[in-house]
Amino acid sequence: MLTLPNILTLSRIVTVPVLAALLWFPRWPLGYGIGFAVYCLMGITDYFDGYLARAQGAVSKLGIFLDPIADKIMVAAVILVLTAQGVLTGPYVGDMHVIAGLVILLREIAVSGLREFLGGIQVSVPVSKLAKWKTTFQMVSLGALILGGALPGWTATLDGFTFNLPHTVGLTTLWGAAALTLVTGWDYLRVGLKHMD
Template structure:
C-alpha cells in the first residue's frame, strides 16, 4: 500500500491545500512559488504511473487515488485562478468573460466522467483512459501552469495568452473525450 507510486500520488493530494493557500491572495512571488510546486506535482503524476508500471506495483489504491488526485488538483487550481481572476485577466471585458467558459467545461466534464465511472463500476464496465484524454490532460496542465506563471510575470502578457489558448484547446479536447466516455456509458443505461 505504501509503495513509492502511491506515496507520490498521495503527495499530489497533500499539495492541493498548499497550492490553494499560495493562490489565495497571491503576489508575483507567490505565483512563481506556486508554479514551481505545480510543476513538481505535475511531474509526480507522470512518474508515479511510470514507476507503478515499470516496477509492477500497480495497485487498486493507486488506480483509485490517481484520478482523484488529478481531479482535485485541477479543480482547486481552476477555482483559485477564476477566484483571483487569473483566468479572466484580459484587457477586453468581453473576452475576459468568455475565458471562464473553458474552465467551466473542464470542471463539468470531470464531474460527469467521475459520475459515469461510479455508475459503470458496479456493472464491471471499465472506461480506459484514451490517448486523446492523455493529450487533454497534458494541454490542461500546460494551460494552468502558464496561467500561474503569467501571474509571476504580469508584464509578459504572452505567457497568460499561452495559458488561455491552451485552456481553450484543453476544453475542446475535454468535450471530445467527455463525449467518448458518455457514449460508452449510454450503451449500459436502460
C-alpha cells in the same frame, strides 16, 4: 498499501492546499513563482507514480483509486482559485474564459460519475489518446496561467492591447482543453449509454 508510487500520489493531494494558498494572492509574483514550481513538481510526481507502479509491478487498487482523484482535485483547485482571483480574464471576451474552466470541471464530475457507474457493472473505460491530449492542454494551460502571475512584466502589444504572454498562452490552451473536453466527454458518454437500460 503505502508503496512509493502511492506515497507520491498522496503527496499531490496533500500539496493541493499549499498550491491554492500560494495562488490566492494574484498580485504576489513570488507566491505565483513558488506556486509554479510546486505545480511542476506535482506534475512530475504524477508522471513518476504511474511509471514506478508499472516498472516495479506495484500497481495497486489504492493507486488506481487515488491517482485520478489527485489529478482532479489539483485541476479543480487551481481553476477555482484562479477564477476567484480574477485570473481567468483577458482581452476581447473579458471573464468569459471562466466558461472554459467550467466546461472542464463539469466534464470531470460527469466522467467520474460515469466511471463509478460502469465500474459497478464491471465495465472499464480506457483512456483514449485524445483524452491524453486534453490532459496535456489542460496542464500546460494551468501552468502558463500560474507562470503569467509570476512574470507580470513579460508582455507584448498587439492591436493596441498589451498582454502577458504566458497568461495569453494559458487562456488559449484552456479553450483548446475545453474543446477536447467536450469531444472526449461525449466519447465516454456514448460508451456509457450502451450499458444503460
